Amino acid sequence: MTKKNVATFAAIHLGSELISLKIIEYTNLNKMNVLEEAVKRVRLGEETFKSGKISFSTIQTICDILNGYKRLMTEYGVNKYVLQATTAVREASNQTFFINQIQVKTGLKIEVVDMPREIYTKFTSVIRTLGLYEKQAAGKGILYLDISSGGLGIVYFKDGAIKYQQNLHIGVVRIKEAFDRNQRSSVHFSQALDEYIASNIGPVKQEMGKEPVDYLVLTGSETKLILKMIDKTYCPNKVAKLEAAKFSAFYDRVRKLNIPQLIKVFNIDEESAEMVLPSIILYQQLLNITPAENIIVPPDRFIDGMKVLYVAGVKDKKFINKLTEMRLSLVRSIGERYHYDPDHAKATEKFAMVIFDSLKKSQGLDEQARLLLRAASNLHDIGKYVCLRSHTAYSYRLVNSTDIMGFSNQDKRIISLVTYYQGSLLSEHRMVDRPFVEKEILPLVAKLAAILRLADALDRSYRQKIRDCQVEVKGNELLVKVKSKEDLALEEWTFNNKANLFEAVFGLMPVIERG
Numbered sequence: 001m002t003k004k005n006v007a008t009f010a011a012i013h014l015g016s017e018l019i020s021l022k023i024i025e026y027t028n029l030n031k032m033n034v035l036e037e038a039v040k041r042v043r044l045g046e047e048t049f050k051s052g053k054i055s056f057s058t059i060q061t062i063c064d065i066l067n068g069y070k071r072l073m074t075e076y077g078v079n080k081y082v083l084q085a086t087t088a089v090r091e092a093s094n095q096t097f098f099i100n101q102i103q104v105k106t107g108l109k110i111e112v113v114d115m116p117r118e119i120y121t122k123f124t125s126v127i128r129t130l131g132l133y134e135k136q137a138a139g140k141g142i143l144y145l146d147i148s149s150g151g152l153g154i155v156y157f158k159d160g161a162i163k164y165q166q167n168l169h170i171g172v173v174r175i176k177e178a179f180d181r182n183q184r185s186s187v188h189f190s191q192a193l194d195e196y197i198a199s200n201i202g203p204v205k206q207e208m209g210k211e212p213v214d215y216l217v218l219t220g221s222e223t224k225l226i227l228k229m230i231d232k233t234y235c236p237n238k239v240a241k242l243e244a245a246k247f248s249a250f251y252d253r254v255r256k257l258n259i260p261q262l263i264k265v266f267n268i269d270e271e272s273a274e275m276v277l278p279s280i281i282l283y284q285q286l287l288n289i290t291p292a293e294n295i296i297v298p299p300d301r302f303i304d305g306m307k308v309l310y311v312a313g314v315k316d317k318k319f320i321n322k323l324t325e326m327r328l329s330l331v332r333s334i335g336e337r338y339h340y341d342p343d344h345a346k347a348t349e350k351f352a353m354v355i356f357d358s359l360k361k362s363q364g365l366d367e368q369a370r371l372l373l374r375a376a377s378n379l380h381d382i383g384k385y386v387c388l389r390s391h392t393a394y395s396y397r398l399v400n401s402t403d404i405m406g407f408s409n410q411d412k413r414i415i416s417l418v419t420y421y422q423g424s425l426l427s428e429h430r431m432v433d434r435p436f437v438e439k440e441i442l443p444l445v446a447k448l449a450a451i452l453r454l455a456d457a458l459d460r461s462y463r464q465k466i467r468d469c470q471v472e473v474k475g476n477e478l479l480v481k482v483k484s485k486e487d488l489a490l491e492e493w494t495f496n497n498k499a500n501l502f503e504a505v506f507g508l509m510p511v512i513e514r515g
Helices: 044-051 054-076 095-106 114-131 171-176 182-186 191-199 202-208 222-230 244-254 259-266 270-289 301-315 318-339 342-363 366-381 391-400 409-421 443-456 489-497 499-506
Strands: 007-014 018-028 031-041 081-085 141-147 152-157 162-167 215-220 238-245 296-297 468-474 477-483 509-514
Touching: 007 054, 007 301, 007 443, 018 054, 018 301, 044 171, 054 095, 081 301, 095 191, 114 141, 114 152, 114 162, 114 215, 114 301, 114 318, 114 342, 141 270, 152 202, 162 318, 171 191, 171 366, 182 191, 182 202, 182 259, 191 270, 202 215, 202 342, 215 238, 215 270, 222 238, 222 244, 222 270, 222 296, 238 244, 244 270, 244 296, 244 409, 301 318, 318 342, 318 366, 342 366, 342 443, 342 468, 342 477, 366 409, 366 443, 391 409, 409 443, 409 477, 443 499, 489 499, 489 509, 499 509
Parallel strands: 007 081, 141 215, 215 296, 477 509
Antiparallel strands: 007 018, 018 031, 141 152, 152 162, 238 296, 468 477
């Protein structure tokens, strides 16, 4: 890698079992070089899942490790970094104090990543490694499973789109802690574990039972050990392929063993045995639901996804745009689940984008706000699946209670509030039976809801009468010029009736004209 235009940064992942560091030198997404890599083990997940909090001694250990990583960064002249924490910190009751102590004692700022973004981060690295965003993946049904210490992420990917995604709180450490030491040593443990896992993944079976799966893609902390147990020649830094039948034969052998027998037969330590068995059973159960002939195991970890997202965000807008469309494909799949009208959603999104783009520069709206509005445009009507009379309230509840991979909890809250208030007036004060909007997100929610109200009005008949729409700001007016050969009386009346929120938020009077 030439030194021209070369930049460096550090990715640090504070996981449930490991604290990992990668110092990266890069010029673009295709030219990245790992200058330094370090991994330190810490029993953070086990402690959090047992006690619900992170102890003082563990915090001190983490600070010592992070200060060591900080010295390495200084040696390499690295001043840009991303430090992210996942499940164990996310679920700690003393998370706020933990973050503050880390910052005070190390000077490093931590971002706590929620589960939908955690799965998305790793998935971005996997799809790049396997080329799943390219045309050669068309027509292939791919089920991606990531089992971490605290959770299981499931993604079904077909024809370049995410058709299904679910996050479950049944990670390997969490499963382990559901049984005591004597239970794990029992001859009945494998059967009990099998039944325990089956009881947790029932909804997945209902959703995925009829979907074609060509490849099962596995990642997770114990996946590499499983492959070593199956095949001694496995290379951990390369993409591995395995016939599903071979894995099933391995499962049939392992499920007859308890923990002491597993240790003896495969020459592994007790901790590894207790962690690997839940992964084996879980993978096989999902393989039973959606039979695939081949299993693919990429070497990607969460920290690799951190690396990809950082460099792509700086150097590769094209890849980021592909990821955006992939995230929106999941949004549309959620819409399909609740029988939304795809033509109306498409028209509403189109009009919303035209209005948004005419305002973004003057109103300080960024690409993230644009993405949230696109998502809300597709989901604003899904509440009709539950109740036609109060559909905005149910759209709000459905969005708020659904994991949307790649969108943070804050993103999801904004989307859900926009879907609610696009159908009714928004007040700064709490009103009975209306969701409260926090002050820090109120301006953004109001702006996006006001835009969505107008966009929805332009297809009020759900017949896509308007063929073309152009928008410009002219003085104190937002001039919306539309072209149509049909009667637009309903659209014009609705547009004028919904203009009040827009006028209040933007200080512009929306005016609709036929071109």
